[in-house]
Amino acid sequence: MSRIKAVFFDVDNTLYDTAMQVESARRNVVLAMIEAGLPVEEKVALERLKKIVKKYGSNYRFHYDRLMESLGLEISPRIVSAGLVAYANAKSAYITPYAETVPTLIDLTRMGLKLGIVSEGVPVKQWEKLIRLGVQHFFDVVVISEDAAGKTPQLFHEACAKAGLKPSECMMVGDRIDKDIAGARKAGLMTVLVMTPRYSRIKPKDDSETPDYVIRALGDLIKLIEDVNPKK
Amino acid sequence: MSRIKAVFFDVDNTLYDTAMQVESARRNVVLAMIEAGLPVEEKVALERLKKIVKKYGSNYRFHYDRLMESLGLEISPRIVSAGLVAYANAKSAYITPYAETVPTLIDLTRMGLKLGIVSEGVPVKQWEKLIRLGVQHFFDVVVISEDAAGKTPQLFHEACAKAGLKPSECMMVGDRIDKDIAGARKAGLMTVLVMTPRYSRIKPKDDSETPDYVIRALGDLIKLIEDVNPKK
Structure with missing residues (x-):
């Protein structure tokens, strides 16, 4: 791995x-x-x-x-x-971050990880959210799909390429089985479903949509990454 | 008078x-x-x-x-x-009122005067200003010219008609000789130039553009109206 x-x-x-x-x-x-x-x-x-x-x-x-x-x-x-x-x-x-959002982004940055956004919608509107949240400077890579296809495996490959990494070196974190998990798994990324207050309770259609991990809140990412990353 | x-x-x-x-x-x-x-x-x-x-x-x-x-x-x-x-x-x-704006509107209301707006521009944008200023409820009459003609005598006549008054019973207060004073004088209203920080230093072209009164700030309106209105 x-x-x-x-x-x-x-x-x-x-x-x-x-x-x-x-x-x-x-x-x-x-x-x-x-x-x-x-x-x-x-x-x-x-x-x-x-x-x-x-x-x-x-x-x-x-x-x-x-x-x-x-x-x-x-x-x-x-x-x-x-x-x-x-x-x-x-x-x-x-438009204010969850309590755990900014502390988690800071911890992940301290751990030496690159951070990115994989989103869909009108680019100016998605950037507006990042700016109003005050988190825009954390992200080295921001890809936003403007077309109806949404979060395709190609979009995730584009994000990995912009980060200069292989899909297997990247993790996608999102609240939607059908968008965040399905597309990222097909692209070969590690996937994490986060059960934020409105996360999708959609059942995975099959194994290709089952997240690798499920966490209760963003803060749980720190321990998860410590667990999945082989000790140096 | x-x-x-x-x-x-x-x-x-x-x-x-x-x-x-x-x-x-x-x-x-x-x-x-x-x-x-x-x-x-x-x-x-x-x-x-x-x-x-x-x-x-x-x-x-x-x-x-x-x-x-x-x-x-x-x-x-x-x-x-x-x-x-x-x-x-x-x-x-x-978009916040001058210090004297709201107190003056309250005093004029207390004096039993009808208040109105005669403005030009995109109506939704002009209303947005009134709402952000928090003064929208003071005004019985709001007329906004959308076309290039701007503040024509007809626009002032429309405002007077909406107030159910004759032009000679109405006063126009504004900072621009060329727009507020010129149009209102031609329509037969009493005109007051208010020297707010950016009032127009344009010289009246002729007597038809000369304001009836000049005040230094909105608060001066109270005394002015007491002076011009015949004692009952």
Whole structure:
């Protein structure tokens, strides 16, 4: 077995609680729009907004305009803007690392490991998260898949190549069986599922999606790496 | 002379220091982009960014992409995103009312006056400012001109009509001779130039652009209205 020389991380729900951030932001938006005059109950607006985000995708810019339209209302810049401000405030308040994220990144760096990000989505948005989390300087390698294929074995090979390492020398840490574990295992990396509050409870389809290790929180990585790396 | 029953305000540089906010935000953006790897000196980047904002307008979404291109660099999501986060942070930090803004709005409200906004620009952006300033609930009337014509006499007539008042019963307060004073005088409103830190030092072209009153700060409005309104 090769020595692990690099650890790659997923971003969303792995380095911070994305699901909580999204839910808090959405609630903040709806309350602010109601405060600004949206004549709808919170629950109704929330469910409608969820549908609109699903329909238009999370990177669409006019969710709140569409929300008003879909409620049969005239679009009001005052109400739309209240939503936009509330969203920006919630983003700045809730994109914060888990308690163990930064200490773990520091410990891994001290251990001489290279760190990286293997992510998918709009690059500027993924970088925004790393910067708001304040962790961007830890990573030597950042690869972000922009296309629908997502976290393919090729993407993991690209990350390993950028780190100057073989796949067997790299470890992928993420919360999703279907994305982080499946792709990385096929690419030949060591895989670790982290059971953060929203980790995927999806069952592996077969052995090719079964993580090599499961940890309860990011801090457990330190001991895991000490265990798997042959003593010098 | 009619009794003044409503006071309309300009937003930018009248209710808060927009110029300082824009300059601080721009500097914050450039420093963050350099910290993220932009290989240019602060002064060079600042001047180039100013030109790009001028060329594409302030509502364009890709200033930082164009900045990198114009410096002969490949667009980096990391660096662009650092700029976007820095801009958002500066916006949330610097869109704050002048010390006298809120107390004055409260005093005028206590005096039984209707308050309004006569502004120009993208409505969602102007509302965003009012909401971030936390003053949106003071205003019964908000009119925002979206077209290049700006603050025409018609726009002021629209504001008066919405307030249910004659132009002679309304007062316009702003920092710009060419926009706030010229248009409002032509429409028949009483006009007040407020010498906030960045008020326009433009000379009135003729008597039609000369303000009825000049005040040093928003707080002076209280005494001015007491003076101009006939005692009951």
